[in-house]
Amino acid sequence: MLVDTYLSNTLLKTPNDLPLPLKKAYIRFNTAIPSSAPVERMFSAGGQLMEKRRGKMADKTFEMTFTVLNFRMKFAVYVPGNLEGPAPVLYILGGMSCSEQTFIQKSGFQRWAAHYGIIVVSPDVCPRVTFGVEKNEIEAKCLSFYVNAVKKPWNRNYQMYSYINEELPSIIQENFNVNKDRQSIMGHSMGGHGALISALKNPGKFRSVSAFAPACNPSKTPDIQFVLKCYFGDDTKTMEEWDATCLVADYKGPELNILIHQGNNDKYKEQLKLENFESACEKAGIPISINKEDGYDHGFYFISSFMEQHFHHHSKFLFDS
Numbered sequence: 624m625l626v627d628t629y630l631s632n633t634l635l636k637t638p639n640d641l642p643l644p645l646k647k648a649y650i651r652f653n654t655a656i657p658s659s660a661p662v663e664r665m666f667s668a669g670g671q672l673m674e675k676r677r678g679k680m681a682d683k684t685f686e687m688t689f690t691v692l693n694f695r696m697k698f699a700v701y702v703p704g705n706l707e708g709p710a711p712v713l714y715i716l717g718g719m720s721c722s723e724q725t726f727i728q729k730s731g732f733q734r735w736a737a738h739y740g741i742i743v744v745s746p747d748v749c750p751r752v753t754f755g756v757e758k759n760e761i762e763a764k765c766l767s768f769y770v771n772a773v774k775k776p777w778n779r780n781y782q783m784y785s786y787i788n789e790e791l792p793s794i795i796q797e798n799f800n801v802n803k804d805r806q807s808i809m810g811h812s813m814g815g816h817g818a819l820i821s822a823l824k825n826p827g828k829f830r831s832v833s834a835f836a837p838a839c840n841p842s843k844t845p846d847i848q849f850v851l852k853c854y855f856g857d858d859t860k861t862m863e864e865w866d867a868t869c870l871v872a873d874y875k876g877p878e879l880n881i882l883i884h885q886g887n888n889d890k891y892k893e894q895l896k897l898e899n900f901e902s903a904c905e906k907a908g909i910p911i912s913i914n915k916e917d918g919y920d921h922g923f924y925f926i927s928s929f930m931e932q933h934f935h936h937h938s939k940f941l942f943d944s
């Protein structure tokens with residue numbers, strides 16, 4: 624199936640340079656996203672100024688109905704200019720109260736994606752369904768946690784795990800010039816959890832995984848348990864099948880190549896439970912690079928400060944032969 628609606632592009636003035644199926648779906652263009660300005664000079668991972676020019680960049684936003692979600696979803700795709708042949712792809716998953724635009728607008732990843740030649744896909748963080756439950760926190764904060772819900776009413780649309788790992792990649796592979804054997808995943812907070820469970824539940828599917836301040840152990844986090852109870856009922860065993868720290872013990876597969884950064888001033892530190900994930904990995908003999916950074920909080924200044932390291936990490940595995 625081809626993408627059916629093309630929403631916006633930061634640099635295009637007309638839809639004429641779109642492939643035909645996307646041209647038909649063109650709605651409007653948007654020039655208001657400052658982080659997407661063309662970069663003509665950039666710094667290499669080692670800090671050296673590079674003169675190499677990758678051409679113009681563009682973030683494009685699409686919208687279409689996804690079968691597994693029974694819902695119309697937006698997702699943004701960033702394609703660096705001057706790519707030679709099919710490019711590796713990095714999926715980036717946002718946190719609570721975010722959207723497909725948050726990473727695109729706030730993280731500054733474009734510079735590094737252009738530098739390395741990586742296509743980036745930034746999906747929305749949950750289906751924007753309203754069940755009409757007043758003050759429902761899941762809907763209000765988009766608390767999908769990137770799992771597949773089994774309980775009603777959530778199970779009809781909240782199938783984010785299948786969306787991220789199956790249906791969205793197949794749409795990306797059909798519509799963009801990506802190398803499907805070279806994909807990695809990254810996430811922030813709730814999205815960090817999504818990235819970790821996606822890698823842990825799909826051995827070998829992602830060449831590397833990285834996270835900024837990931838939620839690591841939601842089934843043991845009182846503030847998150849209420850969400851999991853909505854999705855899975857009171858069944859602890861099912862909850863644990865969707866919990867990154869619990870999944871570590873049974874992981875069998877190739878190296879996961881995990882990189883994590885967390886700010887020491889993160890106000891959600893207690894809920895993120897990085898230490899539980901760290902000790903589970905140690906117990907299971909899974910190598911992991913964890914970096915706790917003084918003076919950083921949970922926000923996008925923290926993320927943009929370490930984005931270079933994350934792209935450097937992914938590029939090592941995405942371009943490995």
Ligand SMILES: N[C@@H](CCC(=O)N[C@@H](CS)C(=O)NCC(=O)O)C(=O)O
Pocket residue numbers: 717718719720721725729764811812813921922923
């Ligand atoms: N007050 C908001 C804060 C949510 C929040 O901090 N979200 C993080 C992800 S967990 C984020 O990145 N928000 C977007 C931003 O900071 O620009 C809420 O509780 O919903």
